[in-house]
């Protein structure tokens with residue numbers, strides 16, 4: 231006869247059954263029973279961040295590296311709402327995640343109790359599914375379902391809201407072997423006739439291009455993708471989310487398309503007669519003006535999510551199914567394409583509009599720092615980023631080698647994602663070097679997680695490309711708002727009073743007045759991490775080597791060119807072949 | 816082209832499902848013209864009949880999005896003549912004693928039923944296809960309508976006569 235056990239124990243046993251190794255959790259009143267259960271358990275490791283947003287992004291980073299759901303846990307009310315950005319971020323990038331929130335006891339729900347928030351209501355549009363557990367007998371099944379839903383089909387976050395009387399209550403633990411949800415049956419195989427049609431279209435195309443994205447990584451289809459590219463000889467461009475699914479140095483790789491994509495990827499899309507889109511959702515940052523996106527092309531769209539098909543772009547041939555499965559079938563059906571003339575055409579664009587920047591010795595160019603990290607780590611490091619110019623430069627200049635190497639916030643563009651995500655990534659891949667390539671603005675959104683790094687000796691290497699600005703927005707202001715840098719300067723304005731206008735001290739040459747806060751080296755020091763300030767180009771490589779030699783977390787504060795812009799660029803809403811290319815050699 | 820479409824959705828009979836469906840429409844800016852929900856013969860399922868005004872492209876998205884919800888079991892669209900639809904209306908009108916017989920006649924012709932009568936008002940129940948209800952309202956307007964309540968359209972597929 232089995233014994234009854236607490237809801238908290240049922241929850242944790244179920245997590246362990248689902249092979250969760252880590253739980254990123256922050257305590258509060260309504261989750262004390264769960265933390266009490268975690269205390270001293272050896273089969274699951276608890277990691278305590280310094281902010282619930284950090285917990286969510288760490289679980290996300292962990293999931294991006296392993297492909298398995300990351301688990302985060304927060305208390306009711308403010309703990310739960312602090313998870314929201316992290317959940318929305320995972321939702322936009324289709325990352326499998328289990329978010330567990332404490333809730334006030336079922337008897338108090340709806341009473342505006344202390345720290346009550348309707349978190350299932352709040353997260354309904356940003357989760358793949360969510361649950362409010364009202365009956366302890368449902369708890370084990372809900373956990374199993376949540377993992378299944380989060381990781382299958384198009385992955386995404388699932389939230390479980392657990393009232394404290396349920397976690398304190400008692401029930402028998404019965405764990406199902408399998409799940410059958412009558413309303414949820416993702417289609418993996420793809421329609422065989424459509425796949426044959428696709429092969430025929432690929433054979434006939436004179437100017438084909440492959441455009442693939444995060445879906446390749448989610449379905450672990452990189453190998454099949456590479457085979458498909460090499461067997462057909464068709465050039466390929468990948469979205470930001472697809473970076474790393476094919477080695478960046480592959481001769482058929484065109485880099486990223488869209489707003490900060492390469493000129494040649496955008497020209498290839500604009501002039502192609504067939505676009506083979508796989509695991510992408512045609513985000514507006516990729517398509518630019520929809521009407522002029524791939525205007526001469528027939529489009530094949532392979533995706534597991536039917537709602538992504540023909541949502542933004544009308545497609546000629548939709549195939550709903552799993553990328554790995556369908557690419558596998560296409561590889562055996564397709565032959566070498568005869569597109570040598572097309573490749574020559576693309577080659578001309580590649581040669582006339584190289585992705586490059588003005589090198590100089592007077593100032594540290596941010597792109598140079600990224601190239602140096604690439605060189606010194608042999609391109610092997612896992613690279614997380616924050617959001618902004620530094621993120622785009624990383625996508626442009628780091629040569630990714632393998633899938634799940636690039637950990638970046640695509641759909642939501644969440645500043646503050648990088649550091650906690652890097653923590654999750656480092657925990658998932660303890661033998662890898664993990665960098666967070668950061669902006670000076672973004673790093674401040676979750677810099678408290680330095681404490682987490684130090685506490686658990688998580689040796690993340692943070693490279694701040696410090697341009698004293700919210701650079702990406704400053705760039706828009708420079709280009710489209712007559713350089714009126716409203717709200718983007720991060721230096722101290724030497725205000726007399728808070729309502730005085732900035733005295734623009736930074737525009738004079740008086741360096742004394744151009745104070746910046748915080749001092750990132752001191753900040754690192756205060757947390758017990760190693761801080762290094764780099765103000766000259768000649769010291770860049772040495773600093774990176776020093777950071778790698780150091781056993782713990784490091785903050786490198788690179789003082790980079792403050793005026794550098796991400797180029798080329800398609801202005802928002804313009805066709806992608808109309809790129810601004812100033813600043814390009 | 817904007818047009819009314821009837822979508823019938825079978826969902827899990829659980830709390831929160833209605834909010835999911837309503838949220839799906841509101842977060843994408845789609846308009847619900849009418850919505851009616853109740854349990855089916857299988858108590859674990861509810862059936863919703865939703866009327867939306869949308870063009871073909873949006874309609875496709877709506878159907879796909881509905882299908883994507885974990886709690887959605889089946890989505891069916893009723894097109895052309897393949898369905899039967901009804902709507903129930905309760906309508907309360909003024910009763911001018913002089914016009915009462917006129918009113919009674921109209922109610923009879925319309926297959927309505929008087930379910931309450933006071934010195935001031937008469938309440939009528941009518942079940943019909945939605946466009947007929949529009950007509951009824953027009954016919955009763957001259958008497959002075961106090962209030963109306965409608966259930967929204969419900970629809971079921973029509974089997975061929977054999």
Ligand SMILES: Cc1ncc(C[n+]2csc(CCOP(=O)(O)OP(=O)(O)O)c2C)c(N)n1
Nearest residue numbers: 618619620643645669670671672700701702
């Ligand atoms: C949470 C959040 N708030 C605001 C924005 C808008 N935004 C996008 S990029 C950016 C600037 C980022 O500055 P920094 O981290 O210094 O990076 P840089 O562009 O200078 O490399 C801002 C404010 C955002 N993406 N996320």
Ligand SMILES: [Mg+2]
Nearest residue numbers: 669670699701
């Ligand atoms: Mg910056």
